[in-house]
Amino acid sequence: MARSIWNGCLGVGELRVPVKLFGAVESKTVHFHEVHAKDGARIEHRRIDPDSGDEVDYAHVVRGFETSDGGWVVLTDDEVKAADGPHAKLVAIDEFVPAEQIDPTFYDHPYYLGPRDDDAMAGYRLLHDALARSGRVGIGRIVLRTREQLVALRALGDGVLGLATLRFADELVDPGSHDVPEPRRAPARREREMARTLVDTLAGPFDATDHEDDYRAQVLALIDRKAKGATIELPKEEPAEASDDLSAALEAMLAEASRGRGRRRPARRRARPRARARAGSGRG
Numbered sequence: 001m002a003r004s005i006w007n008g009c010l011g012v013g014e015l016r017v018p019v020k021l022f023g024a025v026e027s028k029t030v031h032f033h034e035v036h037a038k039d040g041a042r043i044e045h046r047r048i049d050p051d052s053g054d055e056v057d058y059a060h061v062v063r064g065f066e067t068s069d070g071g072w073v074v075l076t077d078d079e080v081k082a083a084d085g086p087h088a089k090l091v092a093i094d095e096f097v098p099a100e101q102i103d104p105t106f107y108d109h110p111y112y113l114g115p116r117d118d119d120a121m122a123g124y125r126l127l128h129d130a131l132a133r134s135g136r137v138g139i140g141r142i143v144l145r146t147r148e149q150l151v152a153l154r155a156l157g158d159g160v161l162g163l164a165t166l167r168f169a170d171e172l173v174d175p176g177s178h179d180v181p182e183p184r185r186a187p188a189r190r191e192r193e194m195a196r197t198l199v200d201t202l203a204g205p206f207d208a209t210d211h212e213d214d215y216r217a218q219v220l221a222l223i224d225r226k227a228k229g230a231t232i233e234l235p236k237e238e239p240a241e242a243s244d245d246l247s248a249a250l251e252a253m254l255a256e257a258s259r260g261r262g263r264r265r266p267a268r269r270r271a272r273p274r275a276r277a278r279a280g281s282g283r284g
Contacts, residue, residue: 007020010161011090020114020115023112025109099136099137112162113162128161149166198254
């Protein structure tokens, strides 16, 4: 059973519901260790004082913030917690907004909220059902990992509440600040019609199980082959070039889609590689 990573209360006005926070994702990234190419020994990373060259014990490492005049302000862990304020153990919901008004760019990391005990079940279910009926998302704040974060509370299936951290508006880069040149010509009417037909032809409901992590499977297969002594040949990289003829490209895509090959990506079954990369620290 998954362990909670935070315990506190979900608050809406004067209503308080004791809850537990759980992670909603599990990393499947293949992790590599840093090893010495000569003998395969694991590389160690140590904390070194650049002035003296001496190794510094972790117990003597503190948080330092460099000020504009070149000085340093050192804060202890307890002093950093002072920024949490009096509601460090509260998910405080301030307002409810239509779900469709939240741009996906704002969503950061997903979690699940669960009732902390049997006594919390009534209030927990009350909030879940109210959100489910309204189609709205609760916006509030939580102090998580020594940082106050904006969050979105929403009703999920099976009577579960989902909580996602949100990025603050000033953390997002304005799309207009990027150097994107204006197109030299507008798409022709026929091209727009074909593009619209292509989107309609490939339209369908989203099913997350249709999409697998092919890259991870390929890396594990490559490790298996290398472990058996195979020589790994690098594939020839195909240059990324713009289509010379938009109409011709669209016609080819429509023809493929109409044959049923492009409507949905087929699920692929792969033989599980024998070699398995162990999760650990290092570059991934």
